[in-house]
Amino acid sequence: MVENARFNEIFKEAPLMAILRGMGVERSLSIAHTAWDLGFHVVELPIQTPDDIEALRVVALAGKERGKIVGAGTVVALEHVRQAVNAGADFTVSPGLDLEVVRESSDAGMPSMPGVATATEVQIALKEGLTWLKVFPASVLGTTWISAMHGPFPQAKFVTTGGMTAANAGQFLRAGARVVAVGSALEEPSQLPRLAALLGPVGRFERAES
Template structure:
């Protein structure tokens, strides 16, 4: 595994579920991150799908010592740089492009790009990226597809995201080429909007107990 992929794995190690968060109001970011951390989910991905996303990352990075905040839905180098400057510890993209690979090469912030086809996965592997996001996981073939990749591309590991839920996460985590999964079920929009942090903490605790088989 490459140095950058190893760095990313070390950030996410031991956490079976990475919360994928859409934060509409930056004021919600700090209490949300703290609730997830109390439940055992310290590494979180805040997606750049709202105008407040960068400010949310900035606040968590600056105020929640126990959290490891990353940025998701990064589509171009400008977003990569903005997320890094906001304090992101890792960068996640739904796909992989030459421009994003160059931004990653020029940055110390580790990159988790999305890949679903054998060709995309092999292209990422050739440039030293051996820990990838598998997105959209359920729509792209799910756990059965990932299981089929485990033998021919054995040295590449994945974080499946997209359609992953409390009901099917264990099926992914049981695969030898899956390190963790990404999911939004631990912080549903309605609970975030209503500030129901204790309920989110409970969901996080249940997710943190989903362990890979020994």
């Protein structure tokens, strides 16, 4: 049995995460610093190419210097787990539920967040002690999926990924998502400041807002 309760601490600062996918070293580092300056505490870099792994290493080092958290995404194989830990990642994220990857990551000292899209996957993950779960693809599943899953699984803490933007992030947070992770939308420069505007003066999202 594994668990990923360390995400309680990782995401305590703000309910937003920036996903820096395939941006290269320099641009990933620049956008990471911008995100941190705007109140984001956590960024994720998917690792699918050697350039991605180098970007993760550089951003993870910069994150440690600033006291920020940097994770590795699209971790779908044991080799990816080893690459993530060698690059200095603080956690791993996967698009699907692979308990072998979860255990390998946990054994390496990194909490792992598997992806789920069905009640069966949520139930299996929770049985293993995994309370923080990536909802993917969130824009396809919709906000009603979040509220529906909270009925039978109130202990689940969902991080929505896939199709998230400044336009819909607030809707998913109000529906019960604990964190919204924004990726491809960050190609638009205005997305980060618009997302940061969702946060209150102390960096918290006010779920009761209309």
